[in-house]
Amino acid sequence: MKNSETGQVPGEKPDIGRRKKEHIEICLHEDVEGRGEGTGFDRYRFRHLALPEVNFNGIDTSTQFLNRKLRVPFMVSSMTGGTDEAGRINVRLAEAAERKGWAMGLGSLRAAIANPSTARSYQVRQHAPNVPLLANLGAVQLNYGFGIEECRRAVQMTDADALVLHLNGLQELFQNEGDNNFGGLLNKIERLCREAEFPIGVKEVGWGIDGDTASKLADAGVSFIDVAGAGGTSWIEVEKHRSANHLTREAAKAFEDWGTPTAECIAETRAAVPDAYVIGSGGLANGVDAAKAIALGADLASFGRSLLAPALHSAERLSELFDRLEFELKAAMFGIGAANMSQLSRTERLLRMN
Numbered sequence: 196m197k198n199s200e201t202g203q204v205p206g207e208k209p210d211i212g213r214r215k216k217e218h219i220e221i222c223l224h225e226d227v228e229g230r231g232e233g234t235g236f237d238r239y240r241f242r243h244l245a246l247p248e249v250n251f252n253g254i255d256t257s258t259q260f261l262n263r264k265l266r267v268p269f270m271v272s273s274m275t276g277g278t279d280e281a282g283r284i285n286v287r288l289a290e291a292a293e294r295k296g297w298a299m300g301l302g303s304l305r306a307a308i309a310n311p312s313t314a315r316s317y318q319v320r321q322h323a324p325n326v327p328l329l330a331n332l333g334a335v336q337l338n339y340g341f342g343i344e345e346c347r348r349a350v351q352m353t354d355a356d357a358l359v360l361h362l363n364g365l366q367e368l369f370q371n372e373g374d375n376n377f378g379g380l381l382n383k384i385e386r387l388c389r390e391a392e393f394p395i396g397v398k399e400v401g402w403g404i405d406g407d408t409a410s411k412l413a414d415a416g417v418s419f420i421d422v423a424g425a426g427g428t429s430w431i432e433v434e435k436h437r438s439a440n441h442l443t444r445e446a447a448k449a450f451e452d453w454g455t456p457t458a459e460c461i462a463e464t465r466a467a468v469p470d471a472y473v474i475g476s477g478g479l480a481n482g483v484d485a486a487k488a489i490a491l492g493a494d495l496a497s498f499g500r501s502l503l504a505p506a507l508h509s510a511e512r513l514s515e516l517f518d519r520l521e522f523e524l525k526a527a528m529f530g531i532g533a534a535n536m537s538q539l540s541r542t543e544r545l546l547r548m549n
Contacts, residue, residue: 211306212278212313214372217437222428222500225436229401234426234478235456236487242544247532254525255535257296260472260495261327261356261394266296267521268489268536272423272476272499273300273331273359273398277307282316287506287513289319289326295517298327298495300359300398304349305332308341311352320354330355334362334397337383338376343390350393357394357418360384365450366400366430369443373434381415388416399423400430401477403455406467419472421497422464425454427478428500458491465492482523489536490545496524 258268271288275281281302292299299319307314320328330349332341337360350358367373388395397404397412398421404412409420435447455463457477464473475493479485485496498520505512533539 211309214437216278216280218275218433222433222503225432229425229427229429229432229451229454229478231425231452231454232456234424234480234484235458236426236479236484238548239458239487239491239545240548241483241486241490241527241531241542242546243530244532244544247529249529249532249534251525251529253534254528256521256525256528258494258536260298263298263325263327263356264296265298265327265495267524268495269295269485269517269520269524270298270327270474270476270495270497271300271502272421272497273329273361274302274499274503276302276304276317277313278316284503284506285316285319286322287510288502289323290510291506291513291517292326293323294514295521296326297517298329299323300329300497301331301353301355303331303333303361304353305336307352308332308345308348314352317353327357328353328355329357329359329396331359331361333367333374334360334380334384335364335367335374335377337380337387338378339374343387346387346391346395355393357396358391359396359398359419359421360387361398361400362404363400363430365402365453366434369431369434369438369447371434371438371440381411384412384417385415388418394418396421396474398474398476401425401428402453403457403460403477404464405455405460406463409464409471409473410467413468413471419474419494420464420468421474421476422457422460422493423497424457424460424475424477426457427476429453458487461488461491461493482520482525483527485520485524486527486539487545489539490542492540494540 396419403424404422475488476497531544
């Protein structure tokens with residue numbers, strides 16, 4: 196019987212490191228895209244401006260997040276940690292983020308809390324001294340014995356600027372060793388926001404945060420919301436590839452189109468909480484998607500699995516991708532005459548297609 200405080204079967208120690216390694220391999224080599232409506236960005240287009248009255252070389256993409264300056268409004272989504280391979284990936288991502296002026300999220304630090312010897316795979320601050328860095332824990336762990344002290348340890352061991360709590364209910368449900376007691380979490384998040392001396396944010400993992408949920412999280416005191424909508428990686432698909440459970444493998448087929456498209460999540464969240472700091476993630480394919488995300492109401496655009504293979508391949512390949520994404524963003528801004536992020540976020544040249 197699983198212990199409600201630890202989430203473990205007595206006498207059994209889950210191999211979190213093996214799970215992390217499997218997640219990387221599956222994301223790299225299997226088709227784990229959601230099969231629903233997509234991200235929703237294809238429903239929007241920018242209305243071209245033939246006379247932009249903007250010098251491309253003078254376009255300013257800089258912004259602020261967690262009291263640090265970013266050269267571009269981009270973030271590396273929380274992805275991995277807990278193994279030597281994950282550590283190498285995190286170092287390469289951190290080095291690129293520092294060079295290019297991106298923010299960076301770390302993978303769930305539950306592994307490092309349970310096994311401090313794995314902490315080094317998350318400790319990248321020396322490689323990215325100037326970027327906003329987010330520690331990360333599953334919100335559900337607040338129902339399994341985690342509290343303010345574990346959250347402090349996650350932030351302190353990584354020298355992070357903030358902690359993001361991820362919401363991954365369906366992933367936990369389809370995961371062999373998952374924790375599925377999500378009852379009463381909002382009150383615990385609110386208490387954590389009151390107790391913590393560092394900012395607390397909340398993110399989904401690929402099925403989206405809608406306007407109502409965003410409003411409740413803002414009322415609870417969270418400092419930022421990463422909507423992480425549908426259209427990219429489906430963690431039900433990832434867990435299906437790991438599972439030996441016939442029932443959940445078959446049930447996963449019914450959830451192939453689950454989730455709220457990313458574009459819809461961004462627009463709803465901005466409308467519901469006008470003053471929130473919003474991060475748009477979930478299947479962004481290029482810098483034009485990022486520009487659309489910001490025009491819809493996101494403050495930052497975040498990229499995840501698309502960075503994984505380049506990060507494994509080489510620093511040069513990763514740098515090329517970062518450069519392309521930045522160029523695409525600036526080119527989209529040039530195409531609508533937006534000279535800076537404020538003008539992009541307030542543009543009226545993003546049209547919803549019928």
